[in-house]
Amino acid sequence: MDPSTLPVDIFVTSLxxxxxxxxxxxxxxxxTLPSLSLAGKVVIVTGASRGIGGHGIVPAIAKAGAKGLVLVGTNHDLLVANEAKVREINPAIKTLSVATEISDPKAVANLFAQIASTFGHADVLVHSAAIGVGNGKFHEEEPATWWKNFEVNIMGTFNLAQSFIKSLPSPTTPATFINLTTGGAWGIYPYMLSGYNISKLGALQLGSWVAAVYPNITVINLHPGLVETEMHDPNFARFNKDTPELVGGTVVWLASEKAKFLTGRTVCANWSVDDLVERKDEIVAGNLLTIGLQGKFGKDQFE
Known part of the structure; x- marks a missing residue:
């Protein structure tokens, strides 16, 4: 598939x-809607120094009136700069910036130790951090570079999710885990980096697995759409872009009671949340918006 032949709105209309x-x-x-207020809640945002996390999600959390906001990224100076912007938006919010390599279990354990000493525990984990690295076409990939995607995108997601679950005061404590993914996790786009897409599929399924095993945790995988960031693939330069604010607002909505029926599912920021609510019964009854193998299965079809 040649990206130059596709309509500019293809990544909205096709999904x-x-x-x-x-x-x-x-x-x-x-x-800023009262019905979406995060008052009294502590929210962790990874990838908070730049990109979708820093420019879209972090400001939205501040506007939603969260009690506390933990900014996680690899660049301490950028985190501190974003922390100052958060306080400009919401002077009442308590913030904590922790530079963290999420692929390192010890670093993530340290992150949650700091969260515990500052806030007790967090109520919402918004996982936006990811990398996409590679050397070109699949046969040209350097194995160590290809595998780096999995160290950050899967191992990092595992470390964060496990520590988040362990940090909750009890097995019944309500919590929310919003896990950013990509359309490339389930769609095959040969011109994209295979290590990034395949590792993001693993992270997506990890989120859905947590939802199935821990009923107290609402887990929703979010495809943010096509947002211009430092990771932006040049193949997508000609296509319509989505704003960071779209993603930030969607994250706040997904953290509300309104979105609980979407647990274990994957949604796209381009979709109308009002329309999703209207289709709630259909989505739940049909187990829609989940990853599965297409086909007719079961021995009954042969009897």
């Missing part, structure tokens, strides 16, 4: 699940 779609923030996901 369209709701009648209405958006590429920028809209009223239902306005993070």
């Amino acid at each position: 369209q699940f709701t009648k209405n779609t958006y590429q920028d923030i809209y009223p239902a996901i306005d993070p």
